[in-house]
Amino acid sequence: MKSPAGLLLSGIELDRANSIPLYRQLYLQIRKQILSGRIQGGVRLPSTRTLSKELSLSRITILNAFDQLIAEGFLASRTGAGTYVGTEWESRGIADDESQRQPPRLSDLSQSVLSLRSHHFQGVSYADWAPGSPTSFLPSHSTYDAFPQPVWKRLMNRHLHKPTKAMLGYGELQGLQALRTAIAEYVFDARGIDCSAEQVVIVSGAQQAFNLLGMLLLNPQDPVWMEDPGHIAARIALQAQGAQVVPLRIDDQGIDIQQGLAQCPDARLVFTTPSRQHPLGITMSYARRQALIDWAAHHQSWIIEDDCDSEFRYSGRLLPALYAMDQWARVIYVGTFSKVLFPSLRLGYVILPHSLIEPFCTLRAVMDRSPPTLLQAVTADFMCEGHFLGHIRRLRTLYQARQQALVEQLQQQLGGFFTITPVEAGMHLIAWLPPELDDDAIAKALARHNIHTYALSDYCLEHVLPPALLIGFAGTPENQAQERVEALAQALREMGYLQPAT
Numbered sequence: 001m002k003s004p005a006g007l008l009l010s011g012i013e014l015d016r017a018n019s020i021p022l023y024r025q026l027y028l029q030i031r032k033q034i035l036s037g038r039i040q041g042g043v044r045l046p047s048t049r050t051l052s053k054e055l056s057l058s059r060i061t062i063l064n065a066f067d068q069l070i071a072e073g074f075l076a077s078r079t080g081a082g083t084y085v086g087t088e089w090e091s092r093g094i095a096d097d098e099s100q101r102q103p104p105r106l107s108d109l110s111q112s113v114l115s116l117r118s119h120h121f122q123g124v125s126y127a128d129w130a131p132g133s134p135t136s137f138l139p140s141h142s143t144y145d146a147f148p149q150p151v152w153k154r155l156m157n158r159h160l161h162k163p164t165k166a167m168l169g170y171g172e173l174q175g176l177q178a179l180r181t182a183i184a185e186y187v188f189d190a191r192g193i194d195c196s197a198e199q200v201v202i203v204s205g206a207q208q209a210f211n212l213l214g215m216l217l218l219n220p221q222d223p224v225w226m227e228d229p230g231h232i233a234a235r236i237a238l239q240a241q242g243a244q245v246v247p248l249r250i251d252d253q254g255i256d257i258q259q260g261l262a263q264c265p266d267a268r269l270v271f272t273t274p275s276r277q278h279p280l281g282i283t284m285s286y287a288r289r290q291a292l293i294d295w296a297a298h299h300q301s302w303i304i305e306d307d308c309d310s311e312f313r314y315s316g317r318l319l320p321a322l323y324a325m326d327q328w329a330r331v332i333y334v335g336t337f338s339k340v341l342f343p344s345l346r347l348g349y350v351i352l353p354h355s356l357i358e359p360f361c362t363l364r365a366v367m368d369r370s371p372p373t374l375l376q377a378v379t380a381d382f383m384c385e386g387h388f389l390g391h392i393r394r395l396r397t398l399y400q401a402r403q404q405a406l407v408e409q410l411q412q413q414l415g416g417f418f419t420i421t422p423v424e425a426g427m428h429l430i431a432w433l434p435p436e437l438d439d440d441a442i443a444k445a446l447a448r449h450n451i452h453t454y455a456l457s458d459y460c461l462e463h464v465l466p467p468a469l470l471i472g473f474a475g476t477p478e479n480q481a482q483e484r485v486e487a488l489a490q491a492l493r494e495m496g497y498l499q500p501a502t
C-alpha cells in the first residue's frame with residue numbers, strides 16, 4: 001500500500017509548457033484527487049518542503065495552491081501539525097474504474113433520474129459541431145472566407161471603444177430597437193413582410209425561437225403537423241414540449257395539406273419551410289400557401305414559418321413569405337443570421353402577430369432575456385450601413401459558382417453512382433443513390449473516412465424516400481471541388497461501392 005504522500009505525488013503531473021500557471025495545475029490536481037476519493041479526508045499531506053523538492057516547485061507555488069484549497073474547504077491547516085485533507089471528505093469511495101470516471105451518457109441514465117421529456121434528446125448528435133471538426137460536405141457549413149472581417153472588426157471596435165451604459169446593462173427584452181428596425185425594413189424589401197419593429201423579437205438563433213414557441217403554444221399531446229422529411233432539431237424541440245407529431249409527406253408543391261386534413265384536421269400548429277423545403281429544396285406553391293393559411297385561420301391553428309436561408313436562391317422565383325400573405329395573423333415568421341452572417345453569432349428573430357408579442361416577451365424574460373447587446377448593435381450597423389445586402393449578393397454568387405463546380409465534379413467522377421439534381425436554393429444538393437443502398441450506412445462509413453454528409457433517411461419519419469446523401473456545397477471552394485470529390489470517390493471505392501480505378 002502506498003503512503004498518502006506517495007499516492008498524492010504519484011498522481012501529480014505538471015506540464016511546464018502549459019499556459020495554466022503551475023500553482024493552478026497543482027490546485028486542480030490535488031482537488032481532483034480529493035474529489036475522486038483517491039486521497040481520503042483526514043489524511044496528512046506531505047510538507048511543503050517535501051512537495052517543493054519532489055515536484056521541483058517553489059514553496060510559494062505550493063503555498064498558493066494550498067491557500068486556495070484551504071479557502072475552499074478541501075484542506076485544513078493545523079498549527080504545528082501540518083496540512084490535512086478536510087474531514088468532510090472522509091469515506092468517499094475510490095472511483096478508479098474508468099466507467100465511473102466517464103460522465104454518464106444520456107442514454108445510460110434511467111428515466112427516474114431525468115425528466116420524461118429528456119428521452120426526446122437521446123441520439124441527438126452534437127459532435128459534428130465540435131470546434132475543429134472537418135466540415136467537408138456538411139450542409140449549412142460555409143468556409144466564411146467571404147465574410148468581411150475588416151468591416152465587422154471596425155464596427156465591433158466602434159462599440160467596444162466606449163461601451164455605453166445601455167451596452168453593458170440588461171438591454172431591451174425584445175432586442176435592440178435599432179436591430180429590430182433594421183430587420184423590419186429588410187424583411188419588407190426582401191420578403192414582402194409589412195410589420196413594425198414592435199412585432200420583431202430578437203432571439204439567440206432560430207432554434208431558440210422553436211423552443212420558445214413550443215413552450216408558449218403547445219399543451220402536452222397537442223397534434224403538430226411536421227414536414228416529412230423535415231427539420232430534425234425543430235421537431236425535437238416541439239416534441240420535447242409534448243407535441244404529437246403528425247408527419248406529412250412532401251410533394252412537388254410542398255407539404256401535403258390534404259393528408260393533414262384527412263388525418264388530423266385540428267392540429268394546433270404546423271411547422272414548415274415554404275421558401276426552401278428542408279431538406280428536399282422544394283418551393284411551396286402559391287396555391288398550397290393559400291390553402292395552409294386558410295386551414296390555420298379556420299381552425300385557429302398556428303403556422304411556424306422557418307425561413308432560414310431564403311437569401312440563397314439561385315434560380316426560380318422567390319415567393320413572398322407566408323407571413324406576407326396571411327390576413328388572419330396565424331403565421332409566426334422565424335429568421336436567422338446563422339446562414340447569411342455566421343452561426344456562432346447566435347442571432348435570430350421572430351416576427352409575431354400582435355396577440356403573441358406580450359406572452360412571447362414574458363416567456364423570454366423568464367428564459368434568458370435578449371442576446372448580447374454588443375452583437376446586436378454591430379449587426380444593426382452592418383445592416384444599416386449597407387454591408388448586409390452587398391454581403392448577401394456576394395455570397396449568392398459565390399455559392400452558385402460553388403454548387404456548379406461541385407455538380408460538375410460529381411457528375412464527371414461519380415455520375416454513374418449518384419443522380420444529382422442541382423438545387424434552386426439553399427446550401428446543399430441531394431445526391432440520390434442506387435435504390436438498393438442504405439444511405440445511413442454509407443454516410444456513417446464515409447464519416448469514418450473523414451468525409452461528412454447527411455443521410456436523407458435521417459430526416460424521414462414515416463415516408464420512406466429513395467436513399468440519398470445531402471451534400472453541402474457552400475463550404476467547398478471551386479478550386480477544391482475536384483480534389484474533394486476525388487477523396488469521396490476514393491472512399492466509396494475503399495468501401496466497396498465502386499470498382500477500383502483502372
Ligand SMILES: Cc1ncc(COP(=O)(O)O)c(C=O)c1O
Nearest residue numbers: 140205206207278308336338348
Ligand atoms: C432548416 C433550418 N432552420 C433553422 C436553422 C436554425 O439555425 P440557428 O438556430 O442557427 O438560427 C437551421 C440550422 O442549420 C436549419 O437548417
